[in-house]
Amino acid sequence: xxxxxxxxxxISLRALLWLAITxxxxxFVVSVVFSVYGRNGVRDAVDELAxxxxxAQRSVAMLRTAFVDQETGExxxxxxxxxxxxxxxxxxxxxxxxxxxxxxxxVADDVPTREALEAVKQAAQxxxxxxxxxEIAAFRNGPVPPDPGTAVTTSDKQLFDTLRNRxxxxxxxxxxxxxxQIQKIHSAQKSANIATAVALMLAVATVLVAGFLTRRMLTRxxxxxxxxxxxxxxxxxxRPIGGNGPREVAVIADAVNRMRVSLLAQSDQLVRAAWERTxxxxxxxxxxxxxxxxxxxxxxxxxxxxxxxxxxxRQGTELDPLxxxxxxxxRGLRAVIFDLSRHDDxxxxxxxxxxLSGAVGEIVERSSAALGFTPDVSIEGPVDSFTxxxxxxxxxxxxxxxxxxxxxxxxxxxxxxxxTASGHQLAMKVTDNGTGxxxxxxxxRGLANIRHRAEELGGSASIRAESGVGTVVEWTVxxxxxxSPEPNDPGTATPKSVVAE
Numbered sequence: 432x433x434x435x436x437x438x439x440x441x442i443s444l445r446a447l448l449w450l451a452i453t454x455x456x457x458x459f460v461v462s463v464v465f466s467v468y469g470r471n472g473v474r475d476a477v478d479e480l481a482x483x484x485x486x487a488q489r490s491v492a493m494l495r496t497a498f499v500d501q502e503t504g505e506x507x508x509x510x511x512x513x514x515x516x517x518x519x520x521x522x523x524x525x526x527x528x529x530x531x532x533x534x535x536x537x538v539a540d541d542v543p544t545r546e547a548l549e550a551v552k553q554a555a556q557x558x559x560x561x562x563x564x565x566e567i568a569a570f571r572n573g574p575v576p577p578d579p580g581t582a583v584t585t586s587d588k589q590l591f592d593t594l595r596n597r598x599x600x601x602x603x604x605x606x607x608x609x610x611x612q613i614q615k616i617h618s619a620q621k622s623a624n625i626a627t628a629v630a631l632m633l634a635v636a637t638v639l640v641a642g643f644l645t646r647r648m649l650t651r652x653x654x655x656x657x658x659x660x661x662x663x664x665x666x667x668x669x670r671p672i673g674g675n676g677p678r679e680v681a682v683i684a685d686a687v688n689r690m691r692v693s694l695l696a697q698s699d700q701l702v703r704a705a706w707e708r709t710x711x712x713x714x715x716x717x718x719x720x721x722x723x724x725x726x727x728x729x730x731x732x733x734x735x736x737x738x739x740x741x742x743x744x745r746q747g748t749e750l751d752p753l754x755x756x757x758x759x760x761x762r763g764l765r766a767v768i769f770d771l772s773r774h775d776d777x778x779x780x781x782x783x784x785x786x787l788s789g790a791v792g793e794i795v796e797r798s799s800a801a802l803g804f805t806p807d808v809s810i811e812g813p814v815d816s817f818t819x820x821x822x823x824x825x826x827x828x829x830x831x832x833x834x835x836x837x838x839x840x841x842x843x844x845x846x847x848x849x850x851t852a853s854g855h856q857l858a859m860k861v862t863d864n865g866t867g868x869x870x871x872x873x874x875x876r877g878l879a880n881i882r883h884r885a886e887e888l889g890g891s892a893s894i895r896a897e898s899g900v901g902t903v904v905e906w907t908v909x910x911x912x913x914x915s916p917e918p919n920d921p922g923t924a925t926p927k928s929v930v931a932e
Contacts, residue, residue: 441678447648451641458637462630469623476616484612487537487544488605490530495598497526498555502591505563509570517567527555544608547601554594562587652676660687668695733757737801737838754839755876786815787823791850794830801838802846812852822857822908825884826850829892832877833861833904841865841902854910856890861904867896881906 442450504520507513531552538544566587652675659672668691674684733754740750788810799805817823830848837843843865851858878894881904885892890908897903 441676441681444649444677444679447677451644455637455641458633462633465626466623466630469619469626472619473616473623476612476619480609480612480616483537484605484608487534488602488609490534490537491598491602491605494527494530494534494551495595495602497523497530498591498594498598499523501527501559501563505567509566512570520563520567524559531555541608544601544604547597547604551594551597551601554590554597558587558590558594562590648676652680656680656684659684663687663691668698729757729760734801740839741803741842751839758835758877787818787826788814788850790818790823790827791830791848794827794834795848798831798834798838802834802843804844804846806834806846806848809847809849811850813854814850814852814857817852817857817910822888822910825888825908826857826859826906829881829884829904829906830859830861832881833906836877837861837863837865837902841867843901856907856909858905858907860906862897862901864901867900867902868894 500519500523504516504518504523507516508520531548534548535545538548652673655673655675659670662670663672670691672684672687672691674681674688736750736754736757740747740754743750791810791814792808795806795808817826830850834846834848837846841863843863846861846863849860851860881894882892885906885908888908890906892904892906894902894904
């Protein structure tokens with residue numbers, strides 16, 4: 432039996448117990464019915480033998496005696512003329528009448544016996560009417576003849592012999608009835624024994640089948656369930672719980688499985704939380720050491736090299752590669768620091784993060800030493816809504832690149848930074864009055880980084896000369912970038928501090 436969703440419908444433990452009880456009771460009832468049926472057959476056969484057949488046999492024997500008494504009394508009266516001989520005759524007639532009446536009731540259902548009895552009645556009537564009564568009447572009304580033996584004729588003897596033969600036939604028939612009834616009793620007894628044997632076999636089969644089904648459908652599933660639950664309780668959380676058996680076993684197995692999965696999930700969360708905590712502590716320590724020690728020294732070295740290149744323009748070609756390498760080191764270190772800080776902020780929503788507008792002001796302020804002046808800053812729109820956004824981080828990196836390039840190559844005296852935000856984009860424009868981009872000079876890695884950061888977020892960037900004097904950097908990204916940068920990509924994670932480029 433299956434449900435509409437294809438799952439097999441399990442029988443409940445209660446239904447299983449009721450089914451087992453019903454089967455046992457049904458088999459017991461069948462066994463009892465067979466046994467009672469056999470015993471009733473034996474009892475009925477014995478009762479029929481004792482109440483009908485045996486009394487009929489005895490009645491026939493007594494009927495023979497009654498007719499013999501009649502014949503003896505009649506013969507003695509005829510031979511002696513003594514009326515006392517008529518007493519057995521009269522008693523025999525009375526007994527015969529009673530016995531014949533009883534035999535009528537006993538053999539009423541057996542046609543052959545009834546026919547034999549009717550033949551006896553007819554022979555007795557012929558003998559009485561044609562021999563016994565006429566001779567007795569003749570001897571009562573007249574004198575006794577000189578030779579009384581001559582009164583008993585051959586005809587009289589033949590009539591009584593006929594009666595005797597009819598009685599023998601009736602007696603033989605009753606003997607046959609007794610034998611048949613005894614055989615019936617034996618057959619009934621055999622049937623009763625077979626019924627008892629069948630009942631015993633059914634009982635044994637019931638016990639065996641009940642034991643097998645109990646072990647297969649109840650004992651074994653419960654044992655397996657307890658084994659699995661014990662194993663899970665001992666720490667084998669990956670071990671599945673078998674749900675074979677009645678519905679209750681399946682429900683318990685499902686509940687323990689869900690608890691096991693929940694424990695595994697909680698354990699994984701605890702392990703992951705402990706690992707994250709350890710990782711965060713180590714990252715925080717490394718970031719602190721890098722920021723407080725290494726990055727400040729390297730940044731100071733970059734500013735010193737930039738200042739030296741401005742004071743000695745002729746040595747710029749020799750110092751520029753060193754400045755570029757210093758800036759690359761600073762960018763890499765700041766990318767690591769920013770990545771650690773960003774993951775830390777993601778774990779702790781309450782962590783303090785400076786606003787994007789504040790970061791822009793900090794970058795401009797820190798670039799003043801390398802530029803020799805402080806750029807003008809203009810911020811318009813909801814810029815701080817991008818503080819925790821990838822676009823805000825990319826803008827900080829692009830602004831740092833632009834100011835670094837002005838400090839290294841433009842020899843500018845004026846710089847203006849404009850940051851504009853709206854609901855659909857974040858834009859930045861940096862202008863200066865420097866020497867611009869000489870014709871035929873291939874843009875450096877810094878300018879390429881500015882374009883890369885914009886394009887990676889689905890935006891654009893352009894760097895162009897302004898009327899032959901100065902340079903304009905325009906950088907724009909959408910509010911919802913087409914693709915977020917990889918979290919460990921140092922080219923897209925820029926610290927909230929100036930990098931001299």
